[in-house]
Amino acid sequence: MEKTYEPHAIERQWYQTWEEKGYFKPAGSGTPYCMMIPPPNVTGSLHMGHGFNNAVMDTMIRYRRMKGDSTLWQVGTDHAGIATQMVVERQLAAQGVSRHDLGREQFLAKVWEWKEQSGGTITRQIRRLGSSVDWSRERFTMDDGLSTAVQEAFVRLFDDGLIYRGKRLVNWDPKLHTAISDLEVENHDEKGFMWNLRYPLADGATTADGKNYLVVATTRPETMLGDSAVAVHPEDERYQSLIGKFIQLPLVNRLIPIVADDYVDREFGTGCVKITPAHDFNDYEVGKRHNLPLINVLDKNAAILASAQVFNIDGSLNSSVNSALPADFAGLDRYEARKQIVAALEAAGLIEKIDDHALKVPRGDRSGVVIEPWLTDQWYVSTKPLAEPAIAAVEDGRIQFVPKQYENMYFSWMRDIQDWCISRQLWWGHRIPAWYDASGKVYVGRNEAEVRSKYAIAASTPLTQDEDVLDTWFSSGLWTFSTLGWPEQTELLKKFHPTDLLVTGFDIIFFWVARMIMLTMHLVKHEDGTAQIPFKTVYVHGLVRDSQGQKMSKSKGNVLDPLDIIDGIDLETLVQKRTTGLMQPKDAAKIEKQTRKEFPEGIQAYGTDALRFTFCSLASTGRDIKFDMGRVEGYRNFCNKIWNATRYVLMHCDEQDCGQDSATDYELSVADRWIISKLQLAEKNVAEYLDSYRLDLAAQAIYEFVWNEYCDWYLELSKPVIWNTEATAAQKKGTRRTLIRVLETILRLAHPLMPFITEEIWQKIKPLAGASGETIMQARYPEAQESKIDQQALSDVEWLQAIILGVRNIRGEMNISPAKDLPVLFKNGSAEDQQRLQSNQQFLKKLASLESITWLNASDAEPMSATTLVGNMEILVPMAGLIDKDAEIARLSKESGKLEMDISRTEAKLSNAAFVDKAPAEVVEKERARVAESKMAIEKLREQILKISAL
């Protein structure tokens, strides 16, 4: 084996082998266990979030697979409607072409082309992460099977009255020209203004204080063109007499009523609110209550129309309202219109004042432009009836969130859920299976032929299919069962659905998790007709942030590519990568500077295993994680440690008899029995942590066992046996057997977290360890056996460690070269100490670098020594005039100082009658024993201090 662990040399071929041999496919007759990958955007590329998500999922699926479950990790990609369409449109725009220039069919061909071209990137990257997904079952949300499922779901929901079409106010994205759902709107604080406008009263009416106008406040003055009322609070005394009277709407010169509605907050502003039902969600509600017309003054670009489109509340056209708009503003963009309308009002003396005002501005999460509430015809899912069972499933624990606190988030959203707008005015996506006749009547069916037969429509009657496509999340919502063949009752569906575990970020709980639960429970039933849930457990993880805690984003230039951590990247390439394709090219200089500062040497190649282990170790309770390159380096070193431990083990075991399974001709040392005992404890802990989704603790337990117990202690303790010319063949065989078998178990224990290095080494050592099988992936996961825990060995080695630590401490503090073997004396030990000393000489000598061990009787004279205590036994390191008096006194004083502190604290406790009375007897007893022990020790230290001082 190479002297140093080289991830590249070992990661390349294993994945290919695993995939080719079909190890990722469900196998065996074990308990079915299924996970669904959150389908990444087909044209996307891997980011740290994927890396984290995949590390967690692959660890869980490999664990279950090794436990003997029949596992399926379903893989696939998402067509990501808006995102993908935007990318292709941007490419076309660079050539000066719009999608409308191409037409629907040609444009879609372009998108498919782009998908074919870039679609392999993310899947190749997922392979590099080592994810053991079943590629033979890879699906795409737009492939035939899934498209069928989408149609089927739509039709069934429609037939069940859970999908409807209606003219309503929606979140309209004026850049993308599509409706979007509430969730796709981000509300952030921005600075703006509050315009206070004077609205003249009609018919000579006046306010209580004699004014002939009302003052209304607005952050969006341009919408005044669509006002259809002014509202006041019904109990507001100031305006009682005006309710039912009219306003002469400025610029438009339309009469609008003054209505009373308790939506109005009397305390805010003047207590008068302009009502624009066609351009504000609240006003829409007020408008419904007062049967106000909806006056739509904007077109799909959010520019002012030449004449308003006036609708009744049900969306039907209303001709009783004057639809003329002031010609001056026709065609103006909403912000330009705002300026000009304000100017016009100003000129007319109708601006009372303009205040600075902070407000929430709704922006599209994709386009970034301000969303316009706009009146259009859209398709909706009626969510309330779907939410009810979906809430119940989490309440009664059929579905569990890990960590549990996310259930609150889920509940609060689900209990106040709004209908889901699922139609998008895009081309890339699942076309809505609805057809219209010439009169606009809508028919829903799986295809045109079905629609014709279902609704008895003659072949001669022309039907046109709805132009719109479905929200991407509608198809993602079917993911757990559409991928398994639904609506067919496939064997796979029966076997693996409901799935077991979903691993996902908290940011898509609403977008995806909640909708999957709702759609699945309505569409998929058990044989007895009860609803199926999509999954039993939802493991929710946080965002991966940079080392400063900042969200990673291209524009901040702090993005890390998981593959760059795996393969390494030099500084220049990294800088280039981070500074090209920026939205704001001026940020480049700053990003470059910051990158050069953080990665002066670029990034080393740490390998997949180190990266995965890092993700696992950071995967604590659902919080965001700050990604720290230092951790990766530490775990790369951990890989190296395993690598070198293997070299040591092979050095002594290769081509040697390491004891076959059936062999009995070997003898286990106390160290062998100790490490085997410790291994059982580690196995127990790791399994518990994996079962409770605490991958951080599992990673820590593995690290701790491998490095601190196996390498630091056991490998050292094996040397006195292996190297001892006097040791018997049985003893050597026992130690060889233990070395190799514990190592082999470590590999299986760690394999789910670090698949490559464990497979590589396992293949090398399996024959020696008595293991068989083609791959570690199919080896059994270690299970702790209580019977192998040897309490005597545990306490014996603990005792050994205490002595070795004591001597090393003296060596360190007294500045004695580690190369110098020391003669050591023992005194005041018990019979057990003496017996232990007798049988463990070889360990002590080797690990503490001792020249000799001498047992002193109480009466024996002792040479001047540095001393330390193990229990009551004194360990003396003779200093033969070399002793640094002050240093030794200082060392001993420090020791006794610690003890004194401890004694005074414990005694204080024991002198408290309440403690002695009320605390459990065993706790009190423990404290008493502690005091007694400390007192003995302190006494000895004092004697020693006196002795040294007297020199």
Next chain:
RNA sequence: GGGCGGUUAGCUCAGUUGGUAGAGCAAUGCCCUUACAAGGCAUGGGUCACAAGUUCGAGUCUUGUACCGCCCACCA
């Protein structure tokens, strides 16, 4: 406005049913000792954000405060 989470060693984080605070990294000292310098051995470092309460005993339970972060919400 409502809800959730966080505050523990210089940094990043653990801390299981309340019983004298742990890890990794960083720091310091000594070592290229025949698995590993991507290493070994040793050492230092914390009034667990603050306050009150419950308790014999609180990092851990209760209440409140401060600061940080996130989610949701209709104040024009």
